[in-house]
Amino acid sequence: MLKFGVGIAITGSGSATPEQVLSNDDLAMMVDTSDEWIKARTGISRRHLAPSSGSLSQLSAEAGLKALAMAELAPNDLDLILLATSSPDDLFGSACQVQRLLGASRAVAFDLTAACSGFVFGLVTAAQYIRTGTYRNVLVIGADILSRWVDWNDRGTCILFGDGAGAVVCQASETGDRLLGFEMCSDGTQNSSLNLAYQGQEKFINTKSEITQGNYQFITMNGREVYRFAVAKVPEVIEKALYRANLSAADLDWLLLHQANQRIIDAVADRLKIKSEKVISNVCEYGNTSAASIPIxxxxxxxxxxxxxxxxxxxxxxxxxxSWGSAIIQWGK
Structure with missing residues (x-):
């Protein structure tokens, strides 16, 4: 058991995206839109989509293996696997399947659901296990296949989402702590702005017992409200995390936001007075991959x-x- 108060180092990264690509021009043949319209409003040109033969577990394991290789760890060195996802292959969770595919027989594995905030929440969760001395080596994966839950006739949402997985290895460090500060927030009063809701129908299973059975509906989103929320709350939460780290925006080498929309990324950078050359963005290629976007x-x-x-x-x-959150991290050992 490690001493209390040990730090973490972020020692490896990996990512995996499907080969299948859907371009804006492809979408223009499906719904009333155009490449110019999509680019102007989102910055997205393409998105990668998992085929019917693919699985979230497979993408996650591929990203995880790459992260382990960079960190120079074997799967059996892992103590914990955290899978941040809102689209598991199994409603009961997919982390244990990822553990199996990796061959990480020593690791405990579980899913964490916080949608597009999932990777940041997962990273912070991993740090607590390491800092308290419970585990030494943790694999944090952010992965989503939201193409399963997109209404491909709804041009307001089908232009946005892609599939993928990204991962980092977090390890115990006695020489420093590379999670410098964090802040996490939730507001359930705005849940209706973006959801993937269950809808059931009543069913009587005998003369006196009634239940509901049904399925999850397509993703619904109020784009205007989500934009307002992100532009207002994200700079604020980053500033709070920076305060906890005893840093300012001027101390940053990079700004890496959830890749939801280039206009949101630009607006947040502008409010924080961070120059565009310090902003990491690949939303053009992948679209919004939810929990996978930051680690990819x-x-x-x-x-x-x-x-x-x-x-x-x-x-x-x-x-x-x-939900929203920020983690100020320092890359490397």
Missing amino acids: ALDEAIRIGKVKDGDIIATSGFGAGL
């Missing part, structure tokens, strides 16, 4: 050498719930 973008930035050891990054996830 982080992994790409690390692998091309944009993010370097010691760089300080402000991350922020925001979305359904409504």
Whole structure:
């Protein structure tokens, strides 16, 4: 057992996206839209979609293996696997299937559901297990296949979402703590702005007992309200996390937001007075991959050498719930 108060290091990253691509021009043949219209309002050009033969567990395991390789760990070195997702293969959860696919027989595994905030919430959760000395090596995965739950006749939502998975390895460190500060928030009064709701019909199973049975409906969203929420709340939560880290926006090397919409990313950066060259964005290629968006973008930035050891990054996830949060992290060992 580690001593209380041990820090964490973020030592590996990985990502996986399906090969199948749906472009804006493809969408224009399905609904009343155009490449120009979508780009102007969202910044999205393409999104990657999981085929019917694919699974969330497979994408998650692929991302996880890449993160483990970078961290120079074997699957059996893992103590805990946290899978942040809102679209598991099994309603009871998919983390244990990811554990099986990885061959991480020593690790406990469970799902965490916080929609587009899931990766940030998962990272903070992992840190608590490490800081208290419970576990040494934790794999945090953000993954979603929201194409399963999109109404492909609704141009307000079908243009936005893509599928993918991203992962990071968090390890115990006796020499420092690279989760510098965080803040997490929820507001259930705004739940109707973005949801994927269950809808059931009454069913009598005998003469005196009534239940409901049904299915989950397609994603519904009030785009205007979500935009207002994000632009107002995300800069605020990042500033609170920076305060906890005893830092300011000027100390940041990178701003990495949930890749929901380029207009939101630009507006938040502008409010924080962060220059565009310090903003990491790949929403153009992948669209909104929910809990996967931050770790996919982080992994790409690390692998091309944009993010370097010691760089300080402000991350922020925001979305359904409504939930939002920020984690200020420093990359590397």
